[in-house]
Amino acid sequence: MSSLSPVPSGPSRWEKLGESTQATTRVFEVMSAHYRHPVRGTKRDFVVLRAPDWVNVLALTPDERIVLVRQFRFGVDAFSLEIPGGVMDEGEDPVAAGLRELREETGFAGRGARLLGSVHPNPAIQSNRCHIVFVEDAVRTEALEWDADEEMEISTLAADEVFALARQGGITHGLVLNALLLFEPLWRERKGRGV
Amino acid sequence: MSSLSPVPSGPSRWEKLGESTQATTRVFEVMSAHYRHPVRGTKRDFVVLRAPDWVNVLALTPDERIVLVRQFRFGVDAFSLEIPGGVMDEGEDPVAAGLRELREETGFAGRGARLLGSVHPNPAIQSNRCHIVFVEDAVRTEALEWDADEEMEISTLAADEVFALARQGGITHGLVLNALLLFEPLWRERKGRGV
Numbered sequence: 345m346s347s348l349s350p351v352p353s354g355p356s357r358w359e360k361l362g363e364s365t366q367a368t369t370r371v372f373e374v375m376s377a378h379y380r381h382p383v384r385g386t387k388r389d390f391v392v393l394r395a396p397d398w399v400n401v402l403a404l405t406p407d408e409r410i411v412l413v414r415q416f417r418f419g420v421d422a423f424s425l426e427i428p429g430g431v432m433d434e435g436e437d438p439v440a441a442g443l444r445e446l447r448e449e450t451g452f453a454g455r456g457a458r459l460l461g462s463v464h465p466n467p468a469i470q471s472n473r474c475h476i477v478f479v480e481d482a483v484r485t486e487a488l489e490w491d492a493d494e495e496m497e498i499s500t501l502a503a504d505e506v507f508a509l510a511r512q513g514g515i516t517h518g519l520v521l522n523a524l525l526l527f528e529p530l531w532r533e534r535k536g537r538g539v
Numbered sequence: 540m541s542s543l544s545p546v547p548s549g550p551s552r553w554e555k556l557g558e559s560t561q562a563t564t565r566v567f568e569v570m571s572a573h574y575r576h577p578v579r580g581t582k583r584d585f586v587v588l589r590a591p592d593w594v595n596v597l598a599l600t601p602d603e604r605i606v607l608v609r610q611f612r613f614g615v616d617a618f619s620l621e622i623p624g625g626v627m628d629e630g631e632d633p634v635a636a637g638l639r640e641l642r643e644e645t646g647f648a649g650r651g652a653r654l655l656g657s658v659h660p661n662p663a664i665q666s667n668r669c670h671i672v673f674v675e676d677a678v679r680t681e682a683l684e685w686d687a688d689e690e691m692e693i694s695t696l697a698a699d700e701v702f703a704l705a706r707q708g709g710i711t712h713g714l715v716l717n718a719l720l721l722f723e724p725l726w727r728e729r730k731g732r733g734v
Binding site: 346347348354355356357358360366367369370371372374377379381388390391392393409414415416417418419420421422423424450461462463464465466467468469470471473474484493495496497498499500501510511513516517518519521522524525526528529 | 542543549550551552553555561562564565566567569574576583585586588604609610612614615616617618645656657660663664665668669679688690691692694696706711712713714716717719720721723724
């Protein structure tokens with residue numbers, strides 16, 4: 345990596361002095377995090393959303409299709425095409441959480457479940473991570489268990505078509521696109537092997 | 540797409556009745572959005588973060604390296620390796636905003652700037668979008684204009700190494716990973732052409 349930094353010592357690690365809750369919602373807490381700059385000595389408050397970790401599941405059917413859900417999303421006041429996912433329970437393992445969300449939202453179960461990676465939805469203002477779980481040989485065997493207010497259209501789409509759709513703007517959920525980025529090398533390898 | 544929906548008519552479009560501000564911060568407003576389910580008639584409030592649109596810039600140097608910034612991020616209380624980006628001004632064009640952020644944060648300017656696509660950082664709870672701008676032939680010609688509290692290490696890294704790093708967990712910012720997903724077909728095409 346070629347560094348071109350105007351700060352020879354690099355950017356400073358701010359010192360966290362504490363934090364206080366500004367507002368509480370069903371989905372996250374709004375915190376005010378109190379920081380001090382170690383060189384300048386200035387004290388500043390920054391807004392941070394505290395939420396549990398989230399999980400997304402990329403589930404591939406035996407015929408190499410990805411399990412999708414389409415649901416109404418209140419943030420954008422519109423429908424959104426996504427992979428299954430949700431909020432992890434406290435202390436829950438990401439892979440277990442992924443399998444739980446897949447089962448509850450779609451009735452699908454599979455095998456070979458494993459973590460593809462974990463991302464920060466927004467490290468500037470959110471403390472939590474979103475874990476991305478891969479499941480193969482996913483088939484619909486279980487009963488749905490939707491939360492109150494959940495209502496989804498469940499479908500499957502050939503993996504190549506999902507990538508094309510994502511790059512044409514048909515899938516816009518950033519965390520779903522993250523799952524596709526992490527899945528793509530594995531997908532290319534599977535296609536190369538003719539799985 | 541094979542639909543497997545248990546709801547024959549598909550999920551309902553909830554009817555928005557209004558919204559009210561729950562909390563205001565420097566980065567977003569926390570709204571309570573009031574909705575009514577069109578079939579069940581139930582009324583429910585959902586939390587929505589209202590923020591301006593954001594922009595991220597994938598800037599490629601003449602020797603095919605990506606411009607990166609490393610900065611301390613308060614959400615995760617840690618350093619994060621990212622591409623340049625920030626908050627768009629009201630009424631600002633995404634490409635203009637991308638070029639502005641690139642210049643202010645890194646001093647780089649380029650040519651052929653264009654929109655690669657736009658994503659929703661989180662359609663479940665956020666109304667805004669993040670636009671992803673591509674710039675080529677980026678070189679460092681301008682003076683930095685950091686905001687108060689901004690402090691970055693600026694570097695460049697070969698594009699293939701950036702993709703590898705992203706898939707190994709060295710880049711975890713979800714919106715930066717979105718830029719890589721949208722850039723990848725263009726990158727493969729450039730490599731194939733031997734640009």
